[in-house]
Amino acid sequence: MLVSVATIVLGSLGGLWLWTAAGHTTEVLAVRTLVHRGEVIDRDDLMTVRVSLDPAVQTVAATQADAVAGQRAALDLAPGGLLTPSDFATSVLPARGTSVVGVGLAPGMLPAEPIAPGDAVRVVQTPGAQGEVADAPVTVSATVVGVHPSETGDQTIVDVVVPAEAAADLAARAATGKVALVLDSRER
Incomplete structure (x- = not known):
């Protein structure tokens, strides 16, 4: 009887831990509309999404939206994709001249x-x-x-x-x- 109670308690704690871990989300920036390489990223091109992330995935925090707006797309940005730090730059390559x-x-x-x-x-x-x-x-x-x-x-x-x-x-x-x-x- 004692083993059964201990098993139920441990199972409940494990389930609670899994539910808590899966429920942890982060607000990051995603692309709302198609932005071609070299174009200036407008604030309206971005949206905030809540996702559960693997720590190895690089993203841009939603709080950085104003800093990203005005930058240039380093590559074509597809709608719905998460924004990464390598997706934008202050200038386009190659520069004029x-x-x-x-x-x-x-x-x-x-x-x-x-x-x-x-x-x-x-x-x-x-x-x-x-x-x-x-x-x-x-x-x-x-x-x-x-x-x-x-x-x-x-x-x-x-x-x-x-x-x-x-x-x-x-x-x-x-x-x-x-x-x-x-x-x-x-x-x-």
């Missing part, structure tokens, strides 16, 4: 030191088929905005921001496959 160029680099054409967004780099033209090196190789200064392995895994694609007037020349040089990447000082 700049362009993003993807540079495919084979192993050995970029440093072994991992390249990260924000790094200052130079894209340098490498020797031609005969191995000739110009007295002053063509270089283009750039800032890294993304690093991605190619689908085949034989190259690393480094997205760099350059002045718009240098983009076409850099893209043409990168297309030849005869460029290397130099990582400049990270000291600021």
Whole structure:
């Protein structure tokens, strides 16, 4: 009889704990209307929702709505989706007067030191088929905005921001496959 009572009490306490844990919700921001990448997020584009969250899920607290309004969408935001800190930024990329160029680099054409967004780099033209090196190789200064392995895994694609007037020349040089990447000082 004593064991039965103890089992009922423990079961009740366990059920109460589960009900309390499941009932804990947090107010976070969600997207009310479609917002395209680069558009300014308006206060009317946002809504507050109450959700039960896993601590690993990054969200934006509902109290931050006024701070988010006026920011730019970093990617297309679908209606009903929870807003995360990486979904918005103060500026759009590429900014006016700049362009993003993807540079495919084979192993050995970029440093072994991992390249990260924000790094200052130079894209340098490498020797031609005969191995000739110009007295002053063509270089283009750039800032890294993304690093991605190619689908085949034989190259690393480094997205760099350059002045718009240098983009076409850099893209043409990168297309030849005869460029290397130099990582400049990270000291600021």
